[in-house]
Amino acid sequence: MRWRLVLASTTMLFVELALIRWAGANIVHLSYFSNFILLGSFLGISIGFLIPAARGQWLKRWTPIPLALLIILVREYPVQVRQSSGEVIYFTAVKTTGLPEWVTLPAIFLLTAVIMAGIGKITADLFRQLPSLDAYRYDLIGSLTGSLSFAVLSWLRAPSVVWGVLAAAALLVLGGRRNTLLYGIPLTAMVAALFLESTTSGISWSPYYKIELKPAPTTTRTWYISANGVQHQSTAPLAVLMRQNSPYRQAYEDTPRNPHKRVLVIGAGNGNDVAVALAHGAERVDAVEIDPRLQEIGAQLHPARPYDDPRVHAHIDDGRAFLERTKTKYDLIVLALPDSLTLVSGASNLRLESYLFTKQAFEAARDHLAPDGAFAMYNYYRKTWLVDRFAGTLDDVYGHAPCLTTFKRTAAVLVAGMTPADQSCERIWQPSGAVPAAATDDRPFPYLLHRSIPTLYLGALGGILLVTVLSVRLAGVRIRSTFRYTDMFLLGAAFMLLETKNVIGFALYFGTTWLVNALVFFGVLLAVLAAVEVRRRLRRVNQLLLQVLLFSSLAVAWLVPSHAVLSLPFAGRLAAAIALAFAPIFCANLIFSDRLALAPDPTSAFGANLLGAMTGGAIEYLALVTGYQALLLVVAALYLGACIAMRFTGRGPGAQATRVPDETVTAKT
Secondary structure: OHHHHHHHHHHHHHHHHHHHHHHHHHEHHHHOOOOHHHHHHHHHHHHHHHOOOOOOHHHHHOOHHHHHHHHHHHHHOOEOOOOOOOOEOOOOOOOOOOOOHHHHHHHHHHHHHHHHHHHHHHHHHHHOOOOHHHHHHHHHHHHHHHHHHHHHHHHHOOOHHHHHHHHHHHHHHHHOHHHHHHHHHHHHHHHHHHHHHHOOOOEEEOOOOEEEEEEOOOOOOOEEEEEOOEEEEEEOOHHHHOOOOOHHHHHHHOOOOOOOOEEEEEOOOOOHHHHHHHHOOOOEEEEEEOOHHHHHHHHHHOOOOHHHOOOEEEEEOOHHHHHHHOOOOEEEEEEEOOOOOOEOOOOOOOEOOHHHOOHHHHHHHHOOEEEEEEEEEEEEOOOHHHHHHHHHHHHHHHOOOOEEEEOOOOEEEEEEEOOHHHOOOOOEOOOOOOOOOOOOOOOOOOOEOOOOOOHHHHHHHHHHHHHHHHHHHHOOOOOHHHHHHHHHHHHHHHHHHHHHHHHHHHHHHHOOOHHHHHHHHHHHHHHHHHHHHHHHHOOOOOHHHHHHHHHHHHHHHHHOOHHHHHOOOHHHHHHHHHHHHHHHHHHHHHHHHHHHHOOOOHHHHHHHHHHHHHHHHHHHHHHHHHOOOOHHHHHHHHHHHHHHHHHOOOOOOOOOOOOOOOOOOOOOO
16 A cells, blocks of 8 residues: 555656646746646645545546646647737747647646646545555655656656656556556557657757757758757857857957957857857857757757867856856856746746846856956847846946847847956947846846736736636535645645745755756655654654744744855855755644644645645745745745644644654544
């Protein structure tokens, strides 16, 4: 029984991560609706846990059908997004393919919820057959296994068919012999669809993208590289890159007295900017690229072979993290077309390049320039206010206005010398209107004009709320009966926000790489498991003491500014980040484990907790207004509400000494 619960939990998390990654690679809407799949997953899993044991067996029997339907639907109707809101900038294709977004997004959300409800029901029925903390322990072990498995596949750059085969095999085992045919047919269809995708010419996977490589039909380009369905990069001969009116050479033309001996290229990609730096006489080029596959393509296929040059030192790393670690001074730092098209994780609004465009990032770049050095950045900026935001930030950081050169198709190059004498411009930037406030490390949203939640997001969240209420009712869950687990609901919402804050914090301190994100998620699960193991061994629990420790750790995390942590050497930074992130998680989960241990219906209590986690995922959008540090105040308020609610369930501070129930006592169903 225990191994089946571990397998069910492993499958649940593995499928969730796979759907987030795979659907986001084929439906570009999902690259910008940060936690859409995550919210659908939490809705489905919570319903699976809240449905009484004797009901909802049909969900278990038909689970593979919506999974296969989702895969086939997305394969047949992949989508490239078109900007539909003036409040958020999307650097993606201007054409829309596939079904309209008002059809695609609800369909994916509902299918995800149904899929995860089925897997959640399988897990919940196994959960009920064990003592509450015992069940939770094995559920966490399964979650760790699922997280580790998917991280390994990402590291191996395994194609999507491998994900499908592993998920199908696990579901066939969980379905049992009686459901072999019922499960086998849709799962075979799912694997076949993924096999066709994986064997398509030019398709490969990196830890971040589904990459498609195509030869260019023109003489000005040699290869086109698409990432997640959007044309992302192209390789070009050096003669094309160096011709007149090329944005690649503008940084060098605007800094004629600069020796350009040491050059740092952030967002080196396939190597175009590296080739241009070498052509201008660079003696050392540090080429930083976050995606190993893009760098690999450049090393293999770029006509100038820039990565073969001994003067080039390639670094597979996050650009901001590299700046925080290196001690080198550069003559020129180039921020070369960084546009990730994807998010750090399914649980945050942070994109891979967000921390490159904050005021603190520009200051970090300035601090790594030689006395006569210069900083350059360029991209296709679709809004003049975005150019004003970046140029205004450079003006503030360097003390003078940068050079501005515009090209066709809204391309713009900004160049800022250490002093006005270190730049030579035909045109100095002048604001076109009110200059938007700079993005900061606390609020790293450069593509959001106003400090607000865009109506596009509000509409989507409102629809999700409506679907949630209707789904819970249609599933036969009595909402009033879940009120006794209000504290569990609030604990789930607070925990989800706390986990998101930790993902954001580690991304800032150590880079927005997939590995950092995976390690944080793994660390969170380990901290939760440690809390469960401690709780299982304690005969008595002092709730008041735990609550004091929780709020104290939250206060410390809120009071310590991020720049103080960033200023520490790597070892100290790591120790501080771990302490600030995982101390509140450990304390909170000791409280949660104690509450779960004595819940009359632990499975329903866990379901209410998951429903709260979904709510926390929606509350995370408040960061667009408040910034991420202020989310800790929301977390504290939610935990305070949970502690107050516990008083009405007999688990508040007044019940300081609580004995752990006998491990032989099974949970009520």
